[in-house]
Amino acid sequence: MWIADMDFPVAPAILSALHERLNHGLGYHMMAGDPQLMPLLRAHLATQGLTDLPDDGIAMLPGVVPGLYATVHALTTPGEPVVTMTPIYHPFHLAITDLGRRVAGVPLREGEHGYEINWAAMDAAARGSRLLMLCHPHNPTGRVWTPLELEKLRDLALSRDLFVVSDELHADLRFSGQSFESFAADPRVRSRTITLTGPCKAYNAAGLGIGAMIGHNAGLVKRVKSTAGGLMGHEGALSVTMWRAALRDAGPWLAETVAYLKDNRDFLSAYLREHLPWVKFTPVEATYLAWLDLRAHPRAGDIQKFLLDEARVAVHDGPVFASDAWKAQYQGFIRLNFATSRAILTEALDRMREALDGGMEKRQETEPAF
Ligand SMILES: Cc1ncc(COP(=O)(O)O)c(C=O)c1O
Secondary structure (H helix, E strand, O other): OOOOOOOOOOOHHHHHHHHHHHHOOOOOOOOOOOOOHHHHHHHHHHOOOOOOOOOOOEEEEOOHHHHHHHHHHHHOOOOOEEEEEEOOOOHHHHHHHHOOOEEEEEEOEEEOOEEEOOHHHHHHHHOOOOEEEEEOOOOOOOOOOOHHHHHHHHHHHHHOOOEEEEEOOOOOOEOOOOOOOOHHHOHHHHHHEEEEEOOOOOOOOOOOOOEEEEOOOHHHHHHHHHHHHHHHOOOOHHHHHHHHHHHHHOHHHHHHHHHHHHHHHHHHHHHHHHHOOOOEOOOOOEOOEEEEEOOOOOOHHHHHHHHHHHHOOOOEEHHHHOOHHHHHHHOOEEEEEOOOOHHHHHHHHHHHHHHHHHHHHHHHHHOOOO
16 A cells, blocks of 8 residues: 555546557657647646646656656756755655755644645745745645645745746545646746646556646746756657546546545544544545554554554555655654555555554553553
């Protein structure tokens, strides 16, 4: 329950489009951009506020992570600080450190209603930086930044003169029913923002890598894309077919899947409240990834290994989601993927509960009774 994809089968509409494409052979796809995918993608982006994109405002990518690396490479220089919140999907801090930049990490605060942005720390981190890397919705906390938070982030980008790369890969997996507001929905920040997205999370197709880099400033898109030169390669024919079928025909499948995930989220919350009330969890607003705080457990120091060994449940370990300076803060946290059948989720939680309760009992036995 660690890697971020779903146990569910691919949408039938996508599968049949892929079969059809296979019958045509596996030659190059149209290199100048797929004439059917582009209008579908533009229409989809417009629903998130990314209207009026210029002709060269979309560049295809082999995945979103290459876009993170290309952006860091193109818009910053070695040794520079790059601002990002922590915890964060690990390729964010890896893109920064692999390329010889420094992570200017800003820990999210635990507020009354869940994780929130520490504005003073963000502003301090942004001083001397040229790039803010935003994850919206946020992996691993499942936050969808509110219009007010987005406004304040935009103010920050403007006042500190930052470029922004906004990874919006999880945008279609929201549980609120409200429409999604892209960071670059506001014209004030359009010229300085690169948005990254793709179909792999929402349509459970991560094995067919593809993504897009989107910007209202075509010069910026070109600058970022050309930094990677030919290193990225071209998008695969099957990946384009998959994305096109997803946007055109798989809407009902997605709605059903999101409804199931939402029920799983609520089931998980209720289970924790009832059986493991000391585990801290703020129900996620998007994504199927739950960020759980198990620091109250005596085995918090090696919780991932403990759950693997004792419950035979594999989860992601909290420290993965931070670079070296912040890793210790997230020891005792785990990220659990709940995109599975209710039966498997229940079994995993039952096994975790048994193992964790056993650990708690051992502590009570050994604790002196004052
Ligand atoms: C926020 C975020 N960005 C990017 C990715 C990976 O994108 P890709 O496989 O298209 O490189 C993930 C995968 O979990 C993710 O959660």
